[in-house]
Amino acid sequence: MSEAPWLTIIGLGEDGPDGLCAASRSALDAAKIVMGPERHLSLIQTSARTIPWPVPFSKGVEDLLELRGTPCVVLASGDPFWFGAGTTITGHLDRHEWHAYPGRSTFSLAANRLGWPLDRTICTGLHAAPLTRLRPHLSPGVRLIVLLRDGDAVTELAAYLQDTGFGASALTVMESLGGPRERITQCTADTLSGNFAHPVCAAIEVAGNGSVLPRTSGLPDTLFETDGVMTKRHIRALTLSALAPRPGEHLWDIGGGSGTIGIEWLLCDPSLTASVVEPRADRIALIDANARALGVDRLHVVEGKAPTALKNLPNPDAIFIGGGLSAPLLACVEALDGVRIVANAVTLESEALLTDAHARLGGDLTRIEVAHAQPMGRKRGWTQAYPITQWSLP
Incomplete structure (x- = not known):
């Protein structure tokens, strides 16, 4: 017989215990300790010991784990596993240690207030994430529901939409949804005014003439800040095609330059991850800035020279070598089993390395020539760019 769970995670709405199911009420009554934000603790009546969740959030997880074995309830907002605390907490526990009872999510409440189809609405949480994560989604007609940190973040959101050319977007600000303090404000991003209070979310119907990020590989070069060292648009599109990103994969981008390959890899799918290795500190800052601006701040940037800097990186599924190509580096990546490799060369010396690798290991060896009017x-x-020799394996 499996051990009974000692922890119950309950999704609580702004209406307090009125919206709880019978199982949630029973768990709350049986709890010896109840942890949660002070806002949630103030909504319930309990004889259990109450502990306000501390800041930073990680400290609360540490405190909770010290209570292991004592019947505990953690109060969370809405659905704890939809941009909520559930995943972070249960990541430290075995499955038999916990139960969870979700409440009505903010996304569901917001969609029902607006009459929006939730299956065709982008939902995201920006409690502790930068607003730039919205960048890939900003296109006229797109609908988003965004959870925000606090009232000040509403003003920051409106300013960000204006700065990116989408100030005409319809903005619906919803405070304390589902509770007695619920308030809904409708405006556009460029006409927003007033003060707003936590908990708060915003629904956005994107409008404006800002630059839209295409869904295909090979973004315009002008979207990137660069010192001149970057994989240019047409070569980048062919390189991403050869890398062939698949959900859940990790990329090593060696010789990052302006970070274009790693950034576009991440834009292909939210489940993808990437590490960029770049020896120059000034380019590290450039890569970071480009990643943030294009909404993929999750890009892992490592300062160092390959192959030494590769030692502690997560195992790759694909590797791109765009700079610093050498025989020791090729030997290092060739030794990895089951990894796709794509390498671009401009100089004759680098081309010779790829020609030799192709002769030994096979794969595809392609010469790419691009000319511009x-x-x-x-x-x-026609002005001819330097030809690129590309080797891909397998």
Whole structure:
């Protein structure tokens, strides 16, 4: 017989215990200790010892784990496993140690207030994440529901939408949804005014003439800040195609330059991860800035030179070598089993390394030449970029 769980996570709405199911009420009555935000603790009546959840959040997890074995209830907002505390807490526990009873999520309440189809609405939590995570979704007609840190974050959101050219977006600010203090404010991002209180979310119907990020690989070069060292658009599109990102995979981007390959890899799917290795500190800052601006601040940037800097990185599923190509580096990545490798070369010396690798290991060896039309006096002609030799394996 399995051991009874000592922890129950209960999703509590702004209406307090009125919305709880019978199982949640029973767990609350049996608890010796109840932990949660002070706002939630103030909504319930209990004979149990109450502990306000501390800041930072991780300290509360540590305190909770010290209570292991004592019947405990943790109060969370709405559905604890939808941008909530549930995953963080249960990640430290075995499955038999806990139960969870979700409440009505803020996303569900917001969609029902607006009449929006939740299955076609982008829902995201930005409690502790930058607003730039919205960037890939900003396109006219897109609908988003966003959980926000506090009232000040509402003003920051409106300013961000204006800065990105989407100030005309319809904004519906919803405070304390489902409770007696519920308030709904409708405006556009560029006309927002007033003060707002936590808990708060915002629904956005995107409008405006800001730049939209395409869903295909090969973003315009102008979207990236660069010192001139970057994989240019057409080569980048072909490189991403050769890398062939698949859900859940991790990329090593060696010789990051401006970070374009790692960033576009992450934009392909939210489950993807990437580590960029770059030896120059000034380019590290550039890569970080580009990643944040394009909504993929989860990019892991490592300062160092390959292959030494590769030692402590997560195991890769795919590797791109865009700079610093050498025989020792190739030997290092070739030794990894089941990993896709794509390497680009410009110089004759680097091309010779790839030609040799192709002869030994097979794969595809491709020469890529791109020319652009440029003025030639009163007429136009082709300006040839340096040809790229690309080796991909398998």
